[in-house]
Amino acid sequence: xxxxxxxxxxxxxxxxxxxxxxxxxxxxxxxxxxxxxxxxxxxxxxxxxxxxxxxxxxxxxxxxxxxxxxxxxxxxxxxxxxxxxxxxxxxxxxxxxxxxxxxxxxxxxxxxxxxxxxxxxxxxxxxxxxxxxxxxxxxxxxxxxxxxxxxxxxxxxxxxxxxxxxxxxxxxxxxxxxxxxxxxxxxxxxxxxxxxxxxxxxxxxxxxxxxxxxxxxxxxxxxxxxxxxxxxxxxxxxxxxxxxxxxxxxxxxxxxxxxxxxxxxxxxxxxxxxxxxxxxxxxxxxxxxxxxxxxxxxxxxxxxxxxxxxxxxxxxxxxxxxxxxxxxxxxxxxxxxxxxxxxxxxxxxxxxxxxxxxxxxxxxxxxxxxxxxxxxxxxxxxxxxxxxxxxxxxxxxxxxxxxxxxxxxxxxxxxxxxxxxx
Amino acid sequence: xxxxxxxxxxxxxxxxxxxxxxxxxxxxxxxxxxxxxxxxxxxxxxxxxxxxxxxxxxxxxxxxxxxxxxxxxxxxxxxxxxxxxxxxxxxxxxxxxxxxxxxxxx
Numbered sequence: 001x002x003x004x005x006x007x008x009x010x011x012x013x014x015x016x017x018x019x020x021x022x023x024x025x026x027x028x029x030x031x032x033x034x035x036x037x038x039x040x041x042x043x044x045x046x047x048x049x050x051x052x053x054x055x056x057x058x059x060x061x062x063x064x065x066x067x068x069x070x071x072x073x074x075x076x077x078x079x080x081x082x083x084x085x086x087x088x089x090x091x092x093x094x095x096x097x098x099x100x101x102x103x104x105x106x107x108x109x110x111x112x113x114x115x116x117x118x119x120x121x122x123x124x125x126x127x128x129x130x131x132x133x134x135x136x137x138x139x140x141x142x143x144x145x146x147x148x149x150x151x152x153x154x155x156x157x158x159x160x161x162x163x164x165x166x167x168x169x170x171x172x173x174x175x176x177x178x179x180x181x182x183x184x185x186x187x188x189x190x191x192x193x194x195x196x197x198x199x200x201x202x203x204x205x206x207x208x209x210x211x212x213x214x215x216x217x218x219x220x221x222x223x224x225x226x227x228x229x230x231x232x233x234x235x236x237x238x239x240x241x242x243x244x245x246x247x248x249x250x251x252x253x254x255x256x257x258x259x260x261x262x263x264x265x266x267x268x269x270x271x272x273x274x275x276x277x278x279x280x281x282x283x284x285x286x287x288x289x290x291x292x293x294x295x296x297x298x299x300x301x302x303x304x305x306x307x308x309x310x311x312x313x314x315x316x317x318x319x320x321x322x323x324x325x326x327x328x329x330x331x332x333x334x335x336x337x338x339x340x341x342x343x344x345x346x347x348x349x350x351x352x353x354x355x356x357x358x359x360x361x362x363x364x365x366x367x368x369x370x371x372x373x374x375x376x377x378x379x380x381x382x383x384x385x386x387x388x389x390x391x392x393x394x395x396x397x398x399x400x401x402x403x404x405x406x407x408x409x410x411x412x413x414x415x416x417x418x419x420x421x422x
Numbered sequence: 423x424x425x426x427x428x429x430x431x432x433x434x435x436x437x438x439x440x441x442x443x444x445x446x447x448x449x450x451x452x453x454x455x456x457x458x459x460x461x462x463x464x465x466x467x468x469x470x471x472x473x474x475x476x477x478x479x480x481x482x483x484x485x486x487x488x489x490x491x492x493x494x495x496x497x498x499x500x501x502x503x504x505x506x507x508x509x510x511x512x513x514x515x516x517x518x519x520x521x522x523x524x525x526x527x528x
Binding site (some may be wrong): 076079114117118121274359374 | 462492528
């Protein structure tokens with residue numbers, strides 16, 4: 001990571017990095033600052049809050065006051081009451097400026113959310129994915145066969161980013177040679193200016209403009225062609241989406257790009273980290289490849305690639321005895337619910353044959369549940385099926401570097417060495 | 423005990439005995455019937471326990487609540503006899519119930 005972020009850590013009065021999670025006043029705990037996430041120091045803060053104040057009010061932070069919901073069942077309460085806990089105006093912790101906000105259905109309530117989601121959903125439905133499996137396996141194999149043996153390289157750029165970028169290009173039927181633009185736009189869309197990627201808000205906006213122009217061209221080509229099974233064509237021909245204003249089109253596109261980019265990418269890296277930290281589990285995998293589908297769910301829980309989703313209370317309400325006021329920001333920390341020992345057995349263990357492994361919060365629940373969850377699982381399953389037939393060990397040989405974000409929970413760099421099968 | 427027949431999309435049959443007071447989803451999961459994921463554990467918030475209810479049974483399994491309707495309405499595989507099996511309580515009246523599981527849960 002760049003020095004900009006390292007400096008920001010030290011300079012920001014909001015950073016919790018280096019503070020003792022167990023002795024600092026509860027009311028001063030602020031999970032929103034990216035510092036502890038990049039420094040990988042977040043778990044004890046979550047544990048203390050779960051035990052001592054599972055619905056916690058942070059009265060002052062760089063992003064204003066907000067509620068944190070830490071326990072699995074309380075998060076489910078929020079998830080399943082979308083009329084009380086609205087996804088508008090945004091699902092991010094930072095209040096958005098209207099002129100910079102791109103509308104997309106992840107940040108819409110019913111009925112508009114449902115109408116727009118229904119258009120995009122079939123492209124990532126299992127029936128459609130089945131047709132893509134052969135192509136995905138072929139592309140995964142090609143990527144893995146191009147990797148060096150017994151030589152250090154960065155897993156994030158060579159595998160995690162490469163694979164998810166190729167998948168996005170496939171889903172959008174995006175010109176393959178230009179596919180890196182998709183990753184660039186996605187990264188810019190979620191970046192914090194000064195956080196290492198975008199140097200300024202201006203630079204960020206220029207990237208988003210470029211994305212809009214590119215996709216507008218694709219839209220115009222496809223709206224006049226026969227309907228296809230790619231996402232752009234589906235949006236251009238869908239009854240509820242074909243007349244959408246350009247910023248809404250872009251917002252929904254960016255949602256699908258971001259949704260399929262960081263999340264899968266970081267689960268791909270996270271699986272390697274988890275197996276290296278748990279050599280006994282890696283041994284189980286070597287001995288029994290049929291554990292892969294279950295392991296995929298466990299990776300997605302263990303990594304929790306999106307740490308939270310935000311809701312905004314539409315009315316005064318009671319959440320497990322805590323009074324929430326209309327307009328309050330409510331953050332559902334999936335990353336904490338996924339470690340809640342009241343619901344998840346041995347939650348801190350990475351356990352590839354965990355019973356009931358699908359029962360985790362990483363995809364969310366309710367009407368906003370991750371639309372691409374089956375695609376993500378399929379990509380991870382195919383990847384690991386192809387890894388175990390080629391390599392005996394994907395060995396992590398240095399400290400992973402993590403994303404400067406309290407939302408995107410992932411890796412920017414993961415040095416590995418591949419060891420072939422004897 | 424109440425007997426429920428689950429038929430896979432490819433036609434294979436699984437007959438199970440369910441306890442009144444349980445749900446059709448739990449009857450499947452506790453008896454190892456394939457094709458039901460039930461990711462959310464029965465709180466009507468994921469739609470991965472989707473089933474198609476056969477013939478006259480559709481009336482007997484009762485009405486959908488708005489939450490189930492909301493979840494099912496987002497499913498591309500929804501049909502007129504679609505239900506979420508976690509929202510169908512097992513009662514004596516359902517002895518002999520027949521449901522088909524979809525090829526994919528989503």
